[in-house]
Each structure stands twice: as C-alpha cells, then as structure tokens.
Amino acid sequence: MVNGRNVERRTILKAAGATAATLGLAATTGCGGDGGTSADGTVTIRYAWWGAEDRAERINKTIALFEKKYPKIKVKTDFQPYLDFWKKFNTQASGGNPPDVFQNAIGFLRKYDAKNVLLDLSEQAKAGNLRMDGFRAGLEKFGEVDGKLLGVPVGSNSMALVIDKPVYTRAGVKPEQGWTWDDYHAAMKTIRDKTGRAGDTGPYNIMYLYDLYLRQNGKAFFTEDALGFTEADLTDWWTKAKEGVEDGSYANQKKVAQIKPKSAVAGEISGGEFTWDNFTVRYTSEGKSEYGLAPIPTTDGKKTGQYLGSLMLSASKRTQHPKEVAQFIDFMVHDPEVAKIMGYDRGVPATQAQYDAYKPTDEVNKAIAAYEESLVKAGVLEPITPHPNGADVCEAAFLRIGEELGLGKRSVAEAVKQFFTESKTALGT
Numbered sequence: 001m002v003n004g005r006n007v008e009r010r011t012i013l014k015a016a017g018a019t020a021a022t023l024g025l026a027a028t029t030g031c032g033g034d035g036g037t038s039a040d041g042t043v044t045i046r047y048a049w050w051g052a053e054d055r056a057e058r059i060n061k062t063i064a065l066f067e068k069k070y071p072k073i074k075v076k077t078d079f080q081p082y083l084d085f086w087k088k089f090n091t092q093a094s095g096g097n098p099p100d101v102f103q104n105a106i107g108f109l110r111k112y113d114a115k116n117v118l119l120d121l122s123e124q125a126k127a128g129n130l131r132m133d134g135f136r137a138g139l140e141k142f143g144e145v146d147g148k149l150l151g152v153p154v155g156s157n158s159m160a161l162v163i164d165k166p167v168y169t170r171a172g173v174k175p176e177q178g179w180t181w182d183d184y185h186a187a188m189k190t191i192r193d194k195t196g197r198a199g200d201t202g203p204y205n206i207m208y209l210y211d212l213y214l215r216q217n218g219k220a221f222f223t224e225d226a227l228g229f230t231e232a233d234l235t236d237w238w239t240k241a242k243e244g245v246e247d248g249s250y251a252n253q254k255k256v257a258q259i260k261p262k263s264a265v266a267g268e269i270s271g272g273e274f275t276w277d278n279f280t281v282r283y284t285s286e287g288k289s290e291y292g293l294a295p296i297p298t299t300d301g302k303k304t305g306q307y308l309g310s311l312m313l314s315a316s317k318r319t320q321h322p323k324e325v326a327q328f329i330d331f332m333v334h335d336p337e338v339a340k341i342m343g344y345d346r347g348v349p350a351t352q353a354q355y356d357a358y359k360p361t362d363e364v365n366k367a368i369a370a371y372e373e374s375l376v377k378a379g380v381l382e383p384i385t386p387h388p389n390g391a392d393v394c395e396a397a398f399l400r401i402g403e404e405l406g407l408g409k410r411s412v413a414e415a416v417k418q419f420f421t422e423s424k425t426a427l428g429t
Contacts, residue, residue, distance in 0.1 A: 041072055043324050048078040049103035050085035055345055062338045066331050073324045086392075093117045096318060101325045103346075104314040109143065109150045110389040112314075119315040120148040124326035131330055134351045136308075137376055142384065143312050151312030152329050155278070155347025158306050158375055159208055161294040162280055163272035164265055164287075167195050168294075171271070175294040177378055181213075184297035188249035191271045201264040201273035202250035204241050205402025207395050208309075209274045211385055212296055213237070215305030220385040226429045227394070228385075231416050238405060238412045245406065253406030262286050276309070277371050278347045284364050291364075293371045306375060307384040311346045348372050393426035 037043050049059065056079050063075045078099065080088055085103075092098045098117055112118050124130045132140050132149070136156065143151030161175065168174070171191040175184075188199025203209050211221035220228040244250035251270040259267040266287030272294065283291040296304045313332060315325045332338055336357030339349045344365050349355045360366050375381055397419055405415040 037321075042074055043072060043321050044074045044076060045100040045319070045321055045324055045328060046076045046078065047101050047328070048080075048085070048089065048099040050082045051079050051103075052081060055079070058342050058345055061341045062332065062335075065335070065337055065341075066328060069331065070324075070327060073321075073328065075328065098316045098318065100319040100321060101313055101315050101328055103154075104151050104312045106142070106151075106309065106312075106384065107387045107391040107395055109145050109314075110387060111392060113145060113148065113150055114389045117317060118148075118150045119317045119319060119322060119325070120150065121152065121315060121326060121329070122149045124322055125149060127323070127326075129323050129326035129330065131334060134334065134353055136348075136350060136352055136355060137381060138383075139308060139310055139350045142308070142310050143314070151314045152333055153310035153312050153350035154333055155342075155344070155350055156308040156310050156372065157276040157278040157347040158308050158372060158381075159212055159274060159296060160277040160280075160371060161272050161274055161296065162265060162283060163292050163294050164268075165290045165292045167191060167197060167271040167289070170195050175297075177295045177374070177380075178301045179295065179297055180301055181297045181299060185244075185249065188244070188271075189247070192248045195271065197268065198251040198264075198270045199249050199272065200244070200251070201256060201270040202241055202245060202253060202406060203274060204238065204253070204406040205399045206274050207398045208276075209296075210237060210398075212305035213299075215382070215385065216299040216303050222386055222388055222391060222394075224386040225388045226427055227420070227423055231420055234416050234419065235412060238402070238415060242405070242412060253403070253408075257403075257407060265291070276347075277368050278344050280368055281344070281364050293367055302380075304380045305382065306380050307382050308372070308375075309347075309384065310350060344368055388427055390423075390426035390428065394423045397422040397426070 047063070049055070056077070060077065063077065067074060079085070089098065089102065093112065093115065109118070121130055125132050130152070132152070135153065139153045139156055142153045143149060163175070168191070171194040173187040173190055175187065191197060191199035207221060214220050214229055214233070219233070222228055241250065245253060251264050255269050256264045259269065263273065263283060263286060264270040265273050266283050277293055280291060280293060296306060298304055313329045315322065315329070319325050334351055334353055336353055339354030339358040343358055344360065348369060349358060360369060401410065401415050401419050404410050405412065410418065
C-alpha cells in the first residue's frame with residue numbers, strides 16, 4: 001500500500017542511484033521465461049517487483065536462501081521503478097504472460113481480479129503450501145477480497161505525521177495521541193509564527209490521509225464500488241488546504257515542487273508532513289535534522305481511522321506452478337532469515353516470526369516499530385477501507401489534480417469537478 005506522492009519521490013531517488021548493470025538486469029531478466037519444468041524436474045518461476053538497486057540486492061539475497069531450501073525451484077527476477085513496473089505489468093497481463101508471482105498493493109486487487117489475472121491462493125493455503133497464521137494485527141485478512149485470497153502481506157505500514165523534531169521543540173508543540181484537528185491547525189500556526197517555517201507541507205493530494213479524515217467522520221474514500229464522499233466534502237477539504245497555504249500554515253506549493261524529489265521537510269520548507277511511517281528513513285537520508293513520528297489528528301479525540309496497510313505478494317492465475325509459487329510466498333513472509341535481510345524495506349514484517357527476528361538498531365527504524373506498536377496498544381486500528389476496481393486511477397487523479405490545485409493551475413471548484421469526472425469514469429459509476 002502506497003501514497004503516490006511519496007512513492008514517486010522515493011522511487012526517483014532510488015532509481016537515480018541505479019547502475020547501468022542493474023538497469024541492464026532489469027531489462028533482460030524475467031522477460032518471457034517459459035515457466036516450464038526442466039528434464040530433472042526443476043521448476044522456474046518468475047518474480048517481479050517495483051523498487052531499485054538497493055531493494056533488488058536484498059531480494060536477490062532472500063532468493064538465494066529460498067533456492068537453497070528448495071533446490072528444484074529456480075526464480076527469475078525483474079524489477080522496475082513504481083510507474084514503470086505497472087506499465088510493464090499491464091502489457092504482460094494483457095498479453096497473457098504476467099509473472100508467476102509479483103509485488104502488489106490493495107488498490108490493484110479488484111482491478112486485476114476483474115481482469116482474471118490473480119490466482120486465488122485459498123486452495124494452496126488449504127493444501128498446506130501457504131501458511132496464513134502467525135500474522136500481526138489482523139494482516140492475514142488484508143489480501144482477502146470477495147472471499148478470495150488474492151494477496152499475502154509482506155510488511156505493514158500506517159499513516160503518520162513525520163515531524164522535524166527540533167522545529168516542534170522550538171515552537172513548543174507536543175503532539176500526543178488523541179489530539180484534534182483544531183489542535184493540529186493551531187499548532188501549524190504556532191510553528192509558522194515561532195520558527196518562520198510552514199507548519200506542514202500541505203494535505204492537498206494525500207489520498208490516504210483524506211481517507212482517514214473521512215473515516216473519522218463516518219465516511220470513507222471508497223465504498224466497494226464507488227467513491228464514499230461527496231463533491232461538497234472534497235470542496236471543504238481542498239478549500240481548507242488552500243486557506244492554509246494562503247496564511248502560511250502550509251508550505252508554498254511552488255517551492256515544494258521546485259525542490260523535488262527532496263521532501264519539503266528535509267528541504268526545511270515545512271515542519272512536517274503526512275506519509276507512511278516506513279518512509280521515515282528517507283528524511284534522515286535527505287535532511288540534516290532529527291525526524292520523528294507524531295500521531296494522526298482526530299475529529300473527536302479518539303478515532304483516528306487508521307489501519308495497517310501493506311505491500312503484498314500475489315500470484316498469476318496463469319502460472320503453471322501454483323504449488324511452487326505458494327511455497328515461495330510462504331518462505332518470503334515467514335522465514336526469519338528473510339526478515340534479517342529485508343529489514344523494514346517493505347514495511348514492518350507482517351508475521352510475528354519475522355517481526356521478532358529483525359530487531360532494528362538504528363533510531364529511525366526503532367521509531368517505526370514503536371509507532372506501530374503504539375497503534376496496536378492504543379486500540380485505534382480498524383479494518384482497511386475497500387478499494388474497488390479503478391481505485392488506482394482515482395488515486396493517480398487525486399495526486400495529479402491536488403498538485404495542480406496547489407500550484408494555482410485550477411480553482412477548487414474546477415479541481416473537484418475534474419476529480420469526480422475522472423473517478424466516475426474509472427469506477428464506472
């Protein structure tokens with residue numbers, strides 16, 4: 001599960017460091033293997049994911065462990081940056097040749113299930129080739145859609161407010177679990193007044209934050225087949241965001257755009273911004289300050305609307321080797337040594353065995369683990385909002401149109417109308 005703005009930044013940063021050799025590997029591996037069985041009974045499966053060189057190095061190490069345990073299963077790999085991954089995957093799926101197993105996210109489950117691409121892994125679980133026990137905080141249900149098991153979580157994350165801790169300290173702002181949106185907006189003005197920096201980057205185009213706000217108020221971004229809010233709701237959200245920029249509580253969006261792919265927080269334009277908790281690592285690598293995680297503001301002081309999201313592994317319905325694919329997924333989500341290699345690269349490990357196996361030693365990853373533990377202890381976690389077929393298109397539209405609004409290219413009324421037009425077309429409503 002991902003937020004488009006931050007995924008785009010992170011993948012750009014990673015892709016920029018990819019070597020020519022790595023890019024060559026991405027272009028040549030996993031492209032059309034026959035998926036058959038060799039004369040000695042060895043099976044080859046294709047595995048694809050999005051990311052760049054650092055993730056590839058980690059994943060290749062885990063594959064080496066898998067192939068050692070299962071010498072009759074060989075794995076061909078392929079990886080791309082996020083947007084390129086889905087372009088290639090769409091082409092492969094349309095041509096009837098998707099990878100046997102691939103990284104996935106909740107926004108794509110119903111879409112590719114409707115296109116008859118995804119394998120229901122329930123039968124493999126029943127056969128004992130894939131264990132669906134031992135998952136943390138209800139994550140075993142994350143990939144279940146309409147009674148089918150379409151994905152298995154490999155890591156978890158949740159929305160958080162990433163803050164520049166010294167900035168908050170200078171402003172005297174101390175966010176605590178249960179603080180309200182009124183508290184938050186007052187804090188943004190305090191940070192502006194006492195530090196000369198915008199309190200927040202701005203919530204224009206963060207779909208998953210808006211989802212939490214809606215959930216706090218008895219709605220949600222999506223229902224099972226449509227949008228779960230009205231044009232009036234979005235008008236209110238985007239109007240408040242625009243007013244925040246105008247009064248300096250939120251960052252000037254043109255300045256935010258100018259320093260991309262660096263974040264506004266690391267670029268010292270804003271004191272914080274909402275993102276997925278496991279993205280916190282990027283701020284330390286980009287900036288010079290000390291960064292931390294703060295709770296999501298609430299409407300009533302109690303309900304945050306939060307859930308644990310997750311990247312998943314899914315399988316192709318066309319795979320010739322469903323058993324071997326299930327064994328591969330099982331290994332990747334349960335084996336303790338995999339967790340030690342992957343760390344929090346794809347989020348906090350989804351199973352308890354892997355969570356216990358990897359103990360972060362750096363302060364950033366310790367903070368991520370502590371943040372998710374605090375959510376469980378606080379009892380604020382709820383089931384995730386449904387994502388209908390077409391949700392990925394809606395997310396992309398929210399990201400793009402929200403950014404255009406922030407840059408002054410559209411009025412609020414025009415932005416709201418455009419978003420609903422595009423979303424209704426994508427969702428078929």
